[in-house]
Amino acid sequence: MSSQVSLPQSLQTGLPLTALAPMQDVTNLWFMKVIAQYGSPDYFFTEYFRVNETSRLNRSILAAITENDTGRPVFAQMIGESIPDLVRTAKELCKYNIAGVDLNMGCPAPRIYRKQVGGGLLLTPEKVDRILGELRQAVSDRPLTVKMRVGFENTDTFYKILDLINRHSIDLLSLHGRTVKDMYHGPVKYDLIAEAVRWVNCPVLANGNIYSAQKALEVLAQTGAAGVMVGRWAIGNPWLFNQIRQALRGEAIAPMPxxxxxxxxxxxxxxxxxxxxxxxxxxxxxxxxxxxxxxxxxxxxxxxxxxxxxxxxxxxxxxxxxxxxxxxxxxxxxxxxxxx
Known part of the structure; x- marks a missing residue:
């Protein structure tokens, strides 16, 4: 079992981490550059690279890594279930200037989870065990991270999968506090994010409906997470990462005309x-x-x-x-x- 790899430095030492969630068709190179002009998050994550027997690295997603001049670390996200191809892709990605490799185990789109990838993986902990084991061997010199939800339809496999996060020395867990079937509706189970924080040995980013700096503070207080990952609400307010840092420092948030x-x-x-x-x-x-x-x-x-x-x-x-x-x-x- 390998020990954990250290994560890239945050923008501001001593403050909780912030990350822009990976969003398909949104978090491309252009959007990262735009967001960076308003106040970068600590970490960016790419749209997912689809991985299967015939897959090659998508050029436009790769540009978010190779042409990224934001000065912030970029994690490369993969989605797939074919172990040899995930390993092959992870090794290819490690040839580039990536902060780490992230496995998508949370995508709630039915066309995705029906293929047993993304959120669909949460139904088969045995498969997750094999995937994480092989990926950990392939990605040994930089962070291996996971983005997931608290379960598929319910939370039956939640603790089993958290145990696998520990077993394979995952370096960072981004946890959306809803199930796959919840999509983006209904309350976020921040109490389960708090459980994960206590359960796993790596830092946890709390994700799900963090719509304001004040909400970020509440979620950090409630969960004890190492930071927050924000998706849709950062589209609506690109100043949000800056505002979260202001709030964490106890400063007043300047209103945005x-x-x-x-x-x-x-x-x-x-x-x-x-x-x-x-x-x-x-x-x-x-x-x-x-x-x-x-x-x-x-x-x-x-x-x-x-x-x-x-x-x-x-x-x-x-x-x-x-x-x-x-x-x-x-x-x-x-x-x-x-x-x-």
């Missing part, structure tokens, strides 16, 4: 690939981000409804301007609208 939010949206719109993408696809791509941004801008939900109906760039930005530029004194809400 909505004109800054409008600038952020403009940045998201100007992706490097933009000129080659049809308008309709670009509008759809931006709406994916606006689904979260709108919730922190207009707590009534009207911005969200109107934005979703927009068909063209002109229409979409007219709605953005109406909500973001009409009232110069308005600032981004510190807690988003929870009505969806």
């Amino acid at each position: 909505l004109i800054e939010v409008r600038n952020y949206i403009e940045r998201l719109w100007q992706t490097p690939e933009a000129p080659n993408i049809p308008e309709r696809a670009r509008v759809g791509y931006l709406k994916m981000f606006l689904n979260y941004i709108a919730l922190s801008v207009d707590t009534e939900g009207l911005f969200l409804r109107l934005m979703r109906q927009a068909q063209t760039e002109v229409e979409l930005f007219k709605i953005c301007d109406r909500f973001l530029l009409d009232e110069e004194t308005k600032t981004l809400a510190l807690s988003p609208y929870q009505g969806v």
Whole structure:
């Protein structure tokens, strides 16, 4: 059994860790660069590399590692269940400047878990045992990390899998406090994250509905976790990692004028690939981000409804301007609208 490998340094020694959760179609190189301009998390995680018998490293996901100039460590995430191919891919990834290799054991998309990968792995602890054992041998000189949920449909295998995290000297566990079947709905079981913190020998990042700096403080206090991993709410508020650090230092959080939010949206719109993408696809791509941004801008939900109906760039930005530029004194809400 190998001993644990040390994790990359945090931005601020002595403060809990922050990480941007890996999100498919979101956490690409461009989004990491944009987020970094507003205050980087301690750690980035890539979208997942799909691993199977015929898989090769996806070039655009690889760019989030090879072309990443944010100055922050990037963990490469894999999803799959074929042990020889996971081992092969992990070794390939270790040739690049990665902070570590992360195994996805939590993806709740039915098309994923039905293939016994992502969250589907939680149903077969015996398989997880074999995967982690082989990966630990293949990844010996840098962190091997796991992102998972508290169970598939229930928490029957929870402690069994935590024991495997210990057995194979996993270096960091990112734990979303819902089951796979919960998707993103319902209460997050922070009490089970607290249990995991007590149970495993590695640092735990608490994940699930951390929508504000205040919420991050509450979750850290409740779970004793080494840090927080934030996904969707960092899309809506790219200042969130900075705000979490401010709150942890006991500083007041500076309110963010909505004109800054409008600038952020403009940045998201100007992706490097933009000129080659049809308008309709670009509008759809931006709406994916606006689904979260709108919730922190207009707590009534009207911005969200109107934005979703927009068909063209002109229409979409007219709605953005109406909500973001009409009232110069308005600032981004510190807690988003929870009505969806």
